[in-house]
Amino acid sequence: MPLPSFQVHLETNEPITPNTRKLVFRLDDPKTITYKPGQFVSFMLGTEDDRPIKRSYSIANMETNGENTTYIEFVISYVDGGKASELFFNAEPGMEMEMTGPFGLLCLTDELPDRVFLVGTGTGVAPYRSMIEQIKSRTDTEFHILFGAQFLKDMFYLDDFKAVALLDHVHFHPCLSREEKPGCVAGYVQNKLKELEPNPETDMAYLCGNPNMVDEVFEMLKEKEFGVKQVKREKYVFSRF
Ligand SMILES: Cc1cc2nc3c(=O)[nH]c(=O)nc-3n(C[C@H](O)[C@H](O)[C@H](O)COP(=O)(O)OP(=O)(O)OC[C@H]3O[C@@H](n4cnc5c(N)ncnc54)[C@H](O)[C@@H]3O)c2cc1C
Incomplete structure (x- = not known):
């Protein structure tokens, strides 16, 4: 089955520490995504030697339950010479990308202990x-x-x-x-x-x-x-x- 895929564009890109940036992507097609807090998404950065280059980032949005969200916020720390680091640290608002997800099980369970x-x-x-x-x-x-x-x-x-x-x-x-x-x-x-x-x-x-x-x-x-x-x-x- 094909992975759920989303067309997005970068809305804002700002430094939040000397080594970390916060990026907000707006959903274009489809216009919304539903996720569980704790999950992550992956970005397709093209291919190299016919292999897809993919990088994953945790969703950092602060919302009640992640239903029908129109944007995705994430924070990225810089890795020297890293492909995604170079791309995202220099990205300008308007940059269009493909995102897949949401993925992951790091979510609060219905039953929680003390x-x-x-x-x-x-x-x-x-x-x-x-x-x-x-x-x-x-x-x-x-x-x-x-x-x-x-x-x-x-x-x-x-x-x-x-x-x-x-x-x-x-x-x-x-x-x-x-x-x-x-x-x-x-x-x-x-x-x-x-x-x-x-x-x-x-x-x-x-x-x-x-x-x-x-x-x-x-x-x-x-x-x-x-x-x-x-x-x-x-x-x-x-x-x-
Ligand atoms: C499920 C998941 C969620 C993730 N969420 C986030 C997130 O929210 N924020 C975030 O910043 N990252 C997150 N990551 C890591 C992210 O996906 C990338 O691996 C990271 O941004 C580095 O990618 P890059 O393309 O810049 O570097 P690459 O091109 O992958 O690496 C360049 C070089 O640096 C080395 N390297 C890569 N990362 C590190 C590192 N951290 N420390 C030291 N050396 C390194 C590599 O071995 C390579 O030699 C997540 C990873 C996973 C699997």
């Missing part, structure tokens, strides 16, 4: 931003959002995470590995998570972003006897082409 950890490094927090409206209404669960970066200047969407963390059932832990700043945890997300004493009897974890972080945290949770279904993972693995 505590949910949403762990992301860098742009790996994008799916959690798209879950914010859902998180607000899931008041029976305590959410801990752990955002890892090297420096405070590398973080984004902070106002959105801080705003949702004003709710009693939501906690936001910005973790900085290379500097100390008031209001932030000094160290890796892994260390903060350990401090929160994850327990398979009461908790579930979502991990997204850097593949090393995802593997490391997954191993730690397995040692604590978390089952595979209690840990949802999305690794930002590089494409081979």
Whole structure:
């Protein structure tokens, strides 16, 4: 079956950290897309030696449920010499592209345990931003959002995470590995998570972003006897082409 495909054009492209840009694409044909918060889309960047060049990006839109959305927002961090990085960092509004999706299972389940950890490094927090409206209404669960970066200047969407963390059932832990700043945890997300004493009897974890972080945290949770279904993972693995 052919993948669901969308014609889109770039509406805005702005820097949000020294190394990250936020891009908003408007849907042209079809005019809307329905997705589940936490999912990603893929962009077709043409072909090389007859092989399709495809890159995936998490949907970062902040909406209630993702139904009939007319735009897609995503955040991309720059990779030196990367094909998509070069394209998207230099793209002008109006650029037309083909997008496929939505894909992925990093979505909040109907049944949630007492505590949910949403762990992301860098742009790996994008799916959690798209879950914010859902998180607000899931008041029976305590959410801990752990955002890892090297420096405070590398973080984004902070106002959105801080705003949702004003709710009693939501906690936001910005973790900085290379500097100390008031209001932030000094160290890796892994260390903060350990401090929160994850327990398979009461908790579930979502991990997204850097593949090393995802593997490391997954191993730690397995040692604590978390089952595979209690840990949802999305690794930002590089494409081979
Ligand atoms: C499901 C999924 C969701 C994703 N969501 C996002 C997202 O929301 N935001 C985002 O920024 N990225 C995301 N990614 C990663 C993204 O798809 C690209 O891999 C990334 O943008 C690099 O693509 P590129 O074409 O610029 O680099 P490439 O042309 O693929 O790579 C250029 C060179 O850099 C190396 N390289 C590639 N990426 C890295 C890296 N991160 N660190 C070090 N070396 C690297 C490659 O091995 C290669 O040598 C996601 C990936 C997946 C699988």
